[in-house]
Amino acid sequence: MCGIAGIIYKGRSADVGGDMTAMLQALKHRGPDSTGYAVYGQPSEGDYVMRLKVAEAEDMDSGSKIHQIIKDRIETVEEILEEHGASVKSKEPATEYALRYVLSHDGDTGKMAEHIEETEGVEILSMGNGLELIKDLGDATVVSEMYGLKDFKGTHAIGHTRMATESDVDIKSAHPYWAFPYNDVSVVHNGQITNYWIMRREMERKGHRFMSNCDSELLAVYTANNLANGMSLEDSLTKSIEEIDGVFTYLVATKDQLGMAKDTMAAKPLVLYESDDMIAMASEEVAIRAIKPEEIDTYDPYDEEVRVWQA
Amino acid sequence: MAGISDAELKQMTQEERVTALGMRTEQLTGKTLYIEFDPGAEERFTYPWAPDVDFNKRTEIDSDDMTTTEVNAKIRELMSEGYGTIVLKNPRGKHSLGVGILSKLNLIIEGSTGYFGVGLIDGPNVRINGRVGWSCAENMMSGTVVVEKNAGSTFGAAIRGGDLVCKGSVGSRTGIDQKGGTIIVGGDTGALSGFMMQRGRMVVCGNAGKNLGDSMYDGTIYVGGEIKSCGVDAVPAELTDLDKAWLTRKLTQYELMPDKGVDHFTKIVAGKQLWNYDNLEPNEKKIVL
Numbered sequence: 001m002c003g004i005a006g007i008i009y010k011g012r013s014a015d016v017g018g019d020m021t022a023m024l025q026a027l028k029h030r031g032p033d034s035t036g037y038a039v040y041g042q043p044s045e046g047d048y049v050m051r052l053k054v055a056e057a058e059d060m061d062s063g064s065k066i067h068q069i070i071k072d073r074i075e076t077v078e079e080i081l082e083e084h085g086a087s088v089k090s091k092e093p094a095t096e097y098a099l100r101y102v103l104s105h106d107g108d109t110g111k112m113a114e115h116i117e118e119t120e121g122v123e124i125l126s127m128g129n130g131l132e133l134i135k136d137l138g139d140a141t142v143v144s145e146m147y148g149l150k151d152f153k154g155t156h157a158i159g160h161t162r163m164a165t166e167s168d169v170d171i172k173s174a175h176p177y178w179a180f181p182y183n184d185v186s187v188v189h190n191g192q193i194t195n196y197w198i199m200r201r202e203m204e205r206k207g208h209r210f211m212s213n214c215d216s217e218l219l220a221v222y223t224a225n226n227l228a229n230g231m232s233l234e235d236s237l238t239k240s241i242e243e244i245d246g247v248f249t250y251l252v253a254t255k256d257q258l259g260m261a262k263d264t265m266a267a268k269p270l271v272l273y274e275s276d277d278m279i280a281m282a283s284e285e286v287a288i289r290a291i292k293p294e295e296i297d298t299y300d301p302y303d304e305e306v307r308v309w310q311a
Numbered sequence: 312m313a314g315i316s317d318a319e320l321k322q323m324t325q326e327e328r329v330t331a332l333g334m335r336t337e338q339l340t341g342k343t344l345y346i347e348f349d350p351g352a353e354e355r356f357t358y359p360w361a362p363d364v365d366f367n368k369r370t371e372i373d374s375d376d377m378t379t380t381e382v383n384a385k386i387r388e389l390m391s392e393g394y395g396t397i398v399l400k401n402p403r404g405k406h407s408l409g410v411g412i413l414s415k416l417n418l419i420i421e422g423s424t425g426y427f428g429v430g431l432i433d434g435p436n437v438r439i440n441g442r443v444g445w446s447c448a449e450n451m452m453s454g455t456v457v458v459e460k461n462a463g464s465t466f467g468a469a470i471r472g473g474d475l476v477c478k479g480s481v482g483s484r485t486g487i488d489q490k491g492g493t494i495i496v497g498g499d500t501g502a503l504s505g506f507m508m509q510r511g512r513m514v515v516c517g518n519a520g521k522n523l524g525d526s527m528y529d530g531t532i533y534v535g536g537e538i539k540s541c542g543v544d545a546v547p548a549e550l551t552d553l554d555k556a557w558l559t560r561k562l563t564q565y566e567l568m569p570d571k572g573v574d575h576f577t578k579i580v581a582g583k584q585l586w587n588y589d590n591l592e593p594n595e596k597k598i599v600l
Contacts, residue, residue, distance in 0.1 A: 266464065266483040266502055269445060285404035285444050286425050293403060295422055298442050299461045300482035302520060303502045 001163045002175075002190045003027030004270075005282040006251045007291075008156035008258040008309050012277065013042065017144065017152025023280070023287040024140035024159045030283060031161035034174035035143045036135030038126070038186035038253055039157040040311070047089065048103045048183075049132050051125040052077070052116070055097035056170050057137045059121075069121070070097055076119045084112040094147045098125075098136070109183065114209070123172055123211055128184035130155075130255045135174040155311040156258050158251045160188040167214045176253075177220035179208065184255040185224050189216035190283060191248030191268045199244065219250050227254070237261040237306040251281070259308040266303035273298045279309050329584065361414030361434075364395035374408070375401040382408055390416060404444070409437060426463070429456055432473075445482070448475045451492065457565065464501065467494040470511070476565045483520065486513045489530060497567045505532045505579075506542065514558065514576075516567055524579050532579040533558060535569060546582040554578060 005023040007016060016039055024035055041049075054073040059066055081088060086105040093099050105112065113124050126133030134147045140161065144150055160175035167173040176186040193199070193215040200210060200218055208221045222244070226236035233252060237259050247267035252259045260270060260281060273280045273288050273296055280288050285298060301307065320328055370389055374382045382399065386409065389397055396417040402408055406425035409418055409432070416435040420428075423441030433452040438459070445463040448456045451470040457478070464482030467475045472492040480498030484506055491511040502520035505513055508527040518536035525542020532545075533554070541547075558573040569575075 264502075269463065271444070271463070284406075284425055285423055285442065286406070287404075289404040289423070293401075295441060297460060298423070299480065300463045300501070303483055 001030045003030030003161040003283045003287070004158070004175075004188045004190045004249065004251055005160075005280075005287050006156070006158045006188075006253070006258050006260070007278065007280045008311055009278045010276070010309075010311070013153050013155050014278075015151075016040070016154040016157045017149035019280075019291045020157045020159045021140045021144040021149060022290040023282055024161050026287040026290040027161045027283060028139045031163035032139060033164045033169045034135060034137045034162045034171070035140045036133070036160045036162070036175045036188070037143070037147075037149060037157060038131060038133045038159070038176040038178070038188070039149070039152050039154050040130040040184075040253060040255065041132065041152065041154040042130070044129060046104065046129075048105060048109065048127050048129065050101045050103055050127040051094075051098070051133050052101075052122060053098045053125060053171055054119075054122050056121075056172070057097070058170065060097065067096070073119055073122055074099065077116055077122060080112070080115050080119070084108075084115065086112060094134070095136070098134075098147070100132070117209075117211075126178045126186065128178075128255070131178065131184045131186055131253075133176055133178055133186055135160075135171055135176065137169065137171065137174075155256070156253055158186060158188045158253045158258065167212060172212045173214045175214075175216055177212075177214075177217045179217070179220040179224035184253075185220065185227060186253050187216065187220040187223060187250055189219050189248060189250040191246055191250070191263070193218055193244055193246040193248060195245040215246075216250075219244070219248075219252075223252050233257050233259045234306060234308045237308070241304050241306070249283075256311045257308055258311070259306065260301065261306045262301055262303060264304055266301075270301055271298050272301055272307075329582070362390045363393065364390055364414070364416060365393050366395035366415075366417055368394045369396040369398070370394045371398045371400055373400045374405065375403065379405050379407050383410060386412070386416075386418070390414070402441070406444070409435075423460070432456075442479070443477075447477075448473075451475060453492075461498070462496075466496075466500075467492075470494065474561075474565075476567075478565075478567065480517065485515075486511070489513065493561065495561060495565055495567060497565075499536070502539075503542065505530070505545070508532070508581075512557075514561065516562070516569060524581070526585065527581045529581050533573075533576045534579065535573075535576050538577060538579070541579060544582045544585045545579050548578045548580045550574075550576055550578045 086103045089102040136143045175188045178186050196215040203221045248263045249268035249270045269283050271285045398419045400421045402422040402424050404425045407427045408424045409429040411431045412435045413433045418437045420439040425444040427446045428443050429437050430449040435454045437456040440459050442460040443458050443462045446465045449468045451473050453473040455474045457476045461479035462477040462481040466481040466485045469488040470492045471490045474493045476495045478497040481496050481500050483501030485500045485504040486494045487506045489508045489511045494513045496515045499517035500515045503522045505524040508530040510530050513532045516535040519534045519538045521539040522542035524545030562568040
């Protein structure tokens with residue numbers, strides 16, 4: 001089933017971490033396996049925020065050796081950063097197996113990221129000027145507390161509560177997804193993509209990497225590919241309705257935009273709320289009510305509807 | 312098939328072919344089963360366990376800190392105490408509120424509900440002063456439900472009776488598998504509305520999305536605005552004086568009567584060309600295909 005949510009403030013920053021946590025917690029019943037956030041803080045040109053994990057949450061129960069393995073992996077990652085000329089401006093461990101780096105780097109970040117991911121057990125969750133991607137097992141309150149999201153200020157965010165159906169309960173199968181080569185794009189999705197393997201092979205032929213077997217990752221790769229080729233977010237979303245088969249509603253966030261697309265059958269839900277200073281959307285009204293308890297007007301977008309909002 | 316050649320069939324219009332082949336033997340207009348809801352009728356309250364409530368006995372429930380189960384149990388408890396008018400405050404988009412009420416009751420919901428609100432009801436009059444999520448009033452058997460704002464998809468799925476009204480716009484698949492009763496939408500409706508409709512009437516004052524009335528068996532759909540496309544076997548029919556009178560009465564009753572009247576409404580019914588498909592002769596199948 002899965003629950004998705006998005007929020008964007010018009011021309012301002014706000015308590016996006018707290019708001020998204022409240023919305024996702026209200027959607028817990030749609031997906032209790034994992035929770036993920038893509039939050040966008042104030043973009044800083046030149047500096048990259050890199051979120052990565054060096055082990056899965058369940059690896060922590062695999063014995064005492066895992067602690068040394070994690071230390072070794074972190075050391076390897078930092079050696080690679082140095083090798084590519086990236087300077088670490090700050091380093092914060094969110095958990096023992098998930099870290100947040102602020103980097104300064106002038107070179108090819110794509111190549112550097114690929115090199116980092118060659119390290120066994122290491123996956124970059126996100127790397128961008130504004131995007132920070134956090135995902136872990138547990139509900140929104142647990143993940144928010146674990147990663148200190150309560151006080152995160154930003155312009156927009158998307159989030160996901162996952163009910164695992166077609167791939168494992170682990171972090172790499174959790175949403176949101178992010179993809180090369182377009183740094184600040186993230187995607188959350190509710191649905192099933194039926195031409196996943198055909199589309200995936202097409203993307204792989206173009207040189208894109210897939211970290212999971214989850215069909216939702218395709219949307220991130222597909223969108224990143226389109227944006228990197230100069231397509232607007234709105235055009236990419238519109239094109240996806242023709243090219244992607246299945247039933248889906250998905251949200252895409254970039255450095256300064258948030259968009260949504262619904263398939264031709266309108267089989268997956270989304271409720272929208274728009275006001276002069278913010279737009280909120282979620283699989284269920286109850287998530288919007290978690291941050292707007294007063295009486296408001298909401299509506300369901302129709303089949304093949306595409307919308308894009310600017311931060 | 313005797314007496315009609317392929318050449319003759321080719322010369323005919325689709326309408327003429329359908330009639331010549333005996334596939335349409337009756338007038339479609341006015342066929343729909345329609346039972347007017349009368350809240351005063353004694354015979355309506357036939358469930359032996361239905362509490363005898365007094366509409367003048369009124370109370371409120373603040374559902375802010377209650378679960379859906381607690382709210383629904385509270386409604387039953389109050390009904391057993393004779394309360395006939397219950398105002399539900401702060402619903403906050405909760406799912407499945409007010410489901411399974413099988414006797415008379417005035418239920419006023421001050422706010423918006425989530426999925427499956429007031430489903431499986433038989434008799435109550437419900438007013439929702441907000442929006443409703445997916446599948447509002449699913450399987451409703453009788454009573455009235457009036458939603459003041461918008462509604463989600465599958466509004467009134469499989470209803471069998473009563474009046475279900477949304478004064479705003481609704482999502483996709485409105486009245487899917489409708490088996491009776493009346494659905495009225497003040498605004499627009501999405502794709503596949505009236506899909507596999509069997510009986511009853513649906514009125515859309517605004518526009519209708521693609522594949523309206525797809526594979527409908529029977530029933531009638533009236534649309535005041537544009538229809539993006541009709542589904543398989545959904546065909547336009549003549550809007551009769553009887554239709555106009557009924558539309559006028561219903562839309563006036565729910566304060567949705569357009570300024571320009573009802574003459575502009577398009578009436579959609581089942582073409583019935585999909586019926587008994589397996590029994591058709593090869594030539595008949597050619598027409599259907």
